Amino acid sequence: MGDSSERSSDGPLGRRDFFKGAAAGAAGLIVTGRSAEAAPEPEVAPAPPSVAVPTEAQDLAYAQAQAGAAVAPARVGVASGQQPASDFMVDVLKKLDFDYVAINPGSAFAGLHESLINYSGNRTPEILTALHEEAAIAMAHGYAKAAGKPMLVCVHGTVGMLHGSMALFQAWADRVPVFLIVGQHRNPTGVINLPHSAQDMGSIVRDFVKFDDETTTLERFAESTLRAYQIATTPPMGPVLLSVDADLQEEVIEAKDRPRIPELVRPSPPQGETDAVREAARLLVNAESPLLLPRKLARTPRGWDLMIELAETLQAPVDVGTYGSWQDFPSWHPLWGNGGAGYRADVTLGLEMSDMSALARAARASGRKTISISSEHLFQHSNIHDYGRYADVDLAIAGDAEATLPSLIEEVKKLITADRKRVLTERGSKIAAAHKDAHKRYVENASFGWGNSPISVPRMIAELGAQVQNDDWAIVSGHQFTGDWQRRLMNFDKHYRYNGDNGGFGIGYDTPGSVGAALAHKRQGRLSIGIVGDGDLNFQPGVLWTAVHHKIPLLLVVHNNRAYHAEVMIVQRMCGSRGRGMANASIGSVINDPPISYSGMAKAYGMYAEGPIDNPRDLAGAYQRALAKVRSGEPALIDVIAQPR
């Protein structure tokens, strides 16, 4: 996950310091991944903003306009020295530094809603109006990964939570914190309120939240809120839920009866045990061909820097896997990849890798070693099988990988002798040469179908990359359906360049997740890009309105293959396996009759849009016009008729 609190990728020990150390050790021979153009690196130079950054005054004016009126104390039903209980709840929530709260309104949290807009002045948190609860939570999911902290979400009892449950599951499977409050009527009476309340509201989603509680008193609300935040943000992270009674929100309390609001205490993330880390270092340093497999490792820019330091110290290849992982390593770094053809790992280190079972089985069968460092070893429950198969690795270290890396790197450095360093340097050179060749071949492959229509996926991406190469950009969607073209054709050289996929392999995250992540990047002046499928966009198109309404700069590129294309291929295989022909294979999987106008859809929500674009010659101009809108602080959408994959 990223960290919006700083513009550069430098953590407490800057990126530059890491590079300095690595270079000094090998007189420039060690593979570092620095751009020759960029060396020497400037003194922590922040990237200039690529989109218009709102000023504080603009922020305030916007929030006040949203609130509609100046902040005022409650004047009816509340005597001097009293306040609505939901005002107290807002005071508790302010302990948690929420910038935003995404809501779809519901009467069961009307008290809290009113306090947020009038008592809090619609400031920290500012309300994001979502048109569906799934969009609200998916926005919070994407936001948390980009901002490095959770977003608050409020939903209505039962119906709102059920709408949002899919997105909650995705956040769970992605190990991302989302802070959800569901309002409900604990003692319902009306015909509407009855189905919107439950004996145990949390049970509806308990299988995919890390913690839930029903807050029956204000004192419990305060403690459970802080506890839930602690739990959500301590690895392994995950969404949390508080159920809050509507009557409790609407109580009036005396000032003297206000419960104490505790301070937020952030637990340090768990680290691997010292002896086990030392053993991992020994295995890695002595290995002839180690392989590093980070997955959801880089929670912060610090994790990104540490991953680079470990790889460069070991001169080991870093295979970040396919679409499931976050941005853990620079995609054009010479050590990026699996080491090249013929590189057979004798020691494999998985970092926050949820399923190493196949690797471990294969390694045991051939006398090779596998190591796992992961907070997944601390996982406490799941009904969902997202934890993967059992992996009998040789060394399992329970601990957050990012938090464990400093001690692992220290142990590795202790063990590297001058002789060993020469061997590692030689290995690194071979890996770097292999990566350079592999990258060249990959780009060569991009030329196939370059001028064809529908537009090839690599051309769709290469044209985009050319337009933003001088911007401080971030891909805020996943890349599940565009293969590896993004990372090959664009240089993912910052920790925030890629925000990861949905986590649970469910369609419908990419569009709202992109909007949430773009909101996090807005204040950094980063230019956010979401490349979303037409199938995905159709799940939550209403989030386009949210992006327009809240002036969230984001370029959405619709990879329009007019189908749920993975299913087209899967049903084809099923038809083939049963020998019943392909004539009916696309029934139920294609979205082409009538063809949907996604530019028309976006325009209906007030968004600048162009398309459908099916001629590759028209792409550059369309991107330029849309990006001009985005750089000025607005969202825009380009509909691209593209090859299926």
Add this chain to the structure above:
Amino acid sequence: MRSRVSGAGLGAGIGAIALSAVLVAQAPALAPPTGDAKRGQELFEKTYKCYACHGYDGQTGNPRLVPMNRTQEAFLAYVRKPATPQMPKFVDPPEKDLVDVYAYIRSIPVAAPTPDSIPLLKGIIERRQQVK
């Protein structure tokens, strides 16, 4: 639905080079296909929907179908009993259909412009080469 944009549309300088540049190795000498390529294209796109995995021109997708290195007989045998579960089994199509599809695939140009002739791709390779 699909078309090949003319070489002139690829940008200044590309069109002239595209015709002469051959990126991939030519297929080994194979007997000429015996089917109807035009009918095969119709079958490829609409009846058997080969485009789903291989792209509308067999040039994109995974795996790419050009250059087609299999003989007609080997192609027919493969599609009826593929070596990978990722490939659907085409057990029921008449042989004539598969022969025509094969003829279409063989008709697809093997040549692709070299990255050097496409400024965008050339720039990507150059920028990557600068990362030491």
